[in-house]
Amino acid sequence: MKSKWSWKLLPLLIALTTFGAERPAKPNIVLMLIDDLGWQDVSCYDIDEPSPYETPHVDALAKRGVLFRDAYSPAPTCAPSRCAILAGQHPARLQKTHVKGGQPPKPRNAARDRLIDPWYRGGLPVTETTVAEVLRDHGYRTGHSGKWHVAINHNSYPKPTDHGFDITVHGRGVNSKMKPHRLTEFATGNTDDPYQLDANGFPKDSVTEGAISFMSDAKAQPFFLYYATWLVHYPIQSRSKALLEKYCQKLGVPFPTNPDGWPLDGQRNPYYCAMVEMVDYYVGQLVTYLETTDDPRWPGHKLIDNTYIIFTSDNGGAEGGGKEVYTDNAPLDQGKGSTNEGGVRVPLIIAGPGIKQGAETQVLANGLDVYPTILFWTRAAKPQDVLLDGCDLSALLTGNPT
Numbered sequence: 001m002k003s004k005w006s007w008k009l010l011p012l013l014i015a016l017t018t019f020g021a022e023r024p025a026k027p028n029i030v031l032m033l034i035d036d037l038g039w040q041d042v043s044c045y046d047i048d049e050p051s052p053y054e055t056p057h058v059d060a061l062a063k064r065g066v067l068f069r070d071a072y073s074p075a076p077t078c079a080p081s082r083c084a085i086l087a088g089q090h091p092a093r094l095q096k097t098h099v100k101g102g103q104p105p106k107p108r109n110a111a112r113d114r115l116i117d118p119w120y121r122g123g124l125p126v127t128e129t130t131v132a133e134v135l136r137d138h139g140y141r142t143g144h145s146g147k148w149h150v151a152i153n154h155n156s157y158p159k160p161t162d163h164g165f166d167i168t169v170h171g172r173g174v175n176s177k178m179k180p181h182r183l184t185e186f187a188t189g190n191t192d193d194p195y196q197l198d199a200n201g202f203p204k205d206s207v208t209e210g211a212i213s214f215m216s217d218a219k220a221q222p223f224f225l226y227y228a229t230w231l232v233h234y235p236i237q238s239r240s241k242a243l244l245e246k247y248c249q250k251l252g253v254p255f256p257t258n259p260d261g262w263p264l265d266g267q268r269n270p271y272y273c274a275m276v277e278m279v280d281y282y283v284g285q286l287v288t289y290l291e292t293t294d295d296p297r298w299p300g301h302k303l304i305d306n307t308y309i310i311f312t313s314d315n316g317g318a319e320g321g322g323k324e325v326y327t328d329n330a331p332l333d334q335g336k337g338s339t340n341e342g343g344v345r346v347p348l349i350i351a352g353p354g355i356k357q358g359a360e361t362q363v364l365a366n367g368l369d370v371y372p373t374i375l376f377w378t379r380a381a382k383p384q385d386v387l388l389d390g391c392d393l394s395a396l397l398t399g400n401p402t
Contacts, residue, residue, distance in 0.1 A: 024297045026139065026222035027353060028215075028307040029374055030286065033085065033226070034279055035078060035147060035233040036336055038317020038329050039345045040267075041276050045069075048331060052250055052267055053276040057284030058349070061311060063358045065351025066401045071365045073315045076336060076343035079149045081314040081367055082228075083124040086131060086150065086163065088371030088388040094128065096121045102152050122152030126162050129383045131371045133164030135224045138380040143214035145169040146207040146228035165226070167217075169210030174203045174239050174278065175230035181259035182237035182271065195239050200281070203239040205229075208282040212289050219303060220296050222378070227286065231279040234318070236262070236326055238274035247273035261323030272326045283311065308352030308377055310370060316343040352377070354398045361401040369393050 040046055042055040044062045074084035079099045080091035091097045102122020107113035124130075132142045144160040148170065151158055160168035174195060178185040187195035187203040195203040211227045238244040247270035248255045256262075262269045290304040298306055319335035319342070320326035329335050329342035336343055348365055350373075351357075368390030375382055376394040 021299060023301075023306055023353065024222070024295075025379065027377055028222055028303060029135070029140075029224045029377065030290070030307060030309045031085075031224070031226050031370065032283060032286070032309065032311045033082070033228045034311070034313045034347075035228070035230055036315065036318040037232055037276075037279070037313035037347060038319075038327050038335065039332060039342070039347055040329065041232070041317055041327055042280070042347055045347055052247065052273055055276065055280040057280045057287065058311065058347075061283065061287060061309065061351060062349050065309070065349055065355045065357060066359045066361055066397055068348040068350075068365045069360060069362045071312065071346055071348030072344045072367070073313065073346045074367045076315050076339055078147075078233075078314040079123075082148075082150050084389075085314075085367040085370050086226075087124060087128045088131065088368060088386065088390055089128070090368065090389045093387075093389065094121065094124065095119075096124060099149075100152060123156065123158060124150045124163065126158050128163075129386050130163045131374055132160075132224060132226065134375065134380050134383060135222075135378060136164050136166065138378060139222060140378070141166055141214075141218035141221050141223045142226075143167040143169075143211070143218065143223065144226045144228065145210040145214060146171075146173070147230050147233075148228070160226075167214050169207065169214070171206050171210075172230045173205040173207035175233060175235070175237075177235050178237050178239065182235065183256065183259045185239070186241040187239040197240070201240060201242050202278060202281050205278075205282055208285055211286060215286075215289060215303070216293075219293065222297075224374075229279055229282065231282075232272065232275040232318075232326075234326075236269065236271045236275065236320070236324065238271050238278070240274060240278065243274035243277060244270055247277075262320075262325060263323070265325050266328045266330075269320075269324070269326055306353060308355075308374075309350070311347065311349040312367060312370075313346040314367075316341075316345055350393070350397055352397075356397065356401050359401045361396070363396060363401070365393060366390060373397075 042058045044059040073081045075081045083096045097120045101120040105116045105119045107116045136142045142165045144165040295301045332342035334340035334342040372392040
């Protein structure tokens with residue numbers, strides 16, 4: 001008997017099969033923690049004179065989700081903030097309140113000082129349960145790329161693999177110091193150049209490449225990526241000579257001939273401008289990968305459709321000082337290292353499934369809120385022995401962010 005099957009129905013059958021699948025219950029999480037990025041160092045946050053920094057990719061990310069106008073880092077320096085974000089507890093509770101630590105307390109000047117600073121830890125003890133450990137035990141592939149500094153220094157114990165990360169990619173990437181100074185070792189198009197310029201003229205960044213490689217290897221299962229770029233931390237430099245020239249022209253300043261210092265105040269440092277645009281470009285590479293890569297766990301969809309992205313900084317902008325001004329947090333007072341507003345106010349953008357798009361909020365938020373919010377998104381149980389100091393922001397993000 002002749003079959004009544006019609007090949008014309010095949011596309012409809014494929015569509016019903018492909019798009020009928022429900023979104024996987026375990027979403028991907030990408031935490032982007034930028035180093036020393038100031039509150040007004042991305043143009044979507046600019047509230048006073050137009051910023052020279054060009055950040056189209058971060059601006060586009062803000063349109064995907066919620067931009068927090070009043071977000072804060074857990075501390076005014078990097079190491080305690082990173083420990084607090086990963087462990088979900090205030091730096092004082094973790095006894096990690098500054099960068100180095102772990103040594104017996106002593107006066108800074110024995111002949112002059114009558115008081116000494118209190119003792120504080122050198123790193124995050126392995127007895128603390130990080131969000132990476134919770135997610136790994138919940139079936140996630142966990143990866144770290146870039147800066148760590150959750151120990152007494154960048155390479156000491158405990159390492160990322162001691163705190164729940166399956167994969168770690170260390171290194172400074174494009175932030176590695178240019179030698180003998182920052183007007184040498186500009187990236188080229190040569191294939192043997194470790195910072196080879198791409199088709200858009202941006203240097204290759206091993207930190208970003210490591211993050212994309214991790215997502216590529218892990219995409220068949222839910223993944224948690226902790227992208228901890230060294231940019232825009234010191235050394236203040238640009239491996240892209242073209243970007244440096246671009247901002248010299250934009251700022252109306254001559255191309256530098258002396259590599260030592262930059263005396264102009266405000267947001268008028270062309271090296272720093274180039275660094276901000278570079279980190280924006282690398283953020284764009286991560287988002288583009290998510291947008292263009294098929295999700296093997298959700299046929300017919302891209303990874304971005306089931307990925308939450310958190311973009312923030314570990315402390316307020318580093319304004320520099322002495323011979324060189326990096327940036328300016330005005331109208332906020334002070335910068336990195338200060339508990340005044342400029343030292344702890346940070347950009348925070350959160351995007352993902354069900355989150356309001358193109359929204360802004362003045363609701364207070366903190367890096368401590370990352371841990372409990374991720375627990376809700378992933379339906380991972382909070383460990384019984386963990387006390388979390390932050391708030392779950394999920395209802396705010398999907399409801400009325402204002």
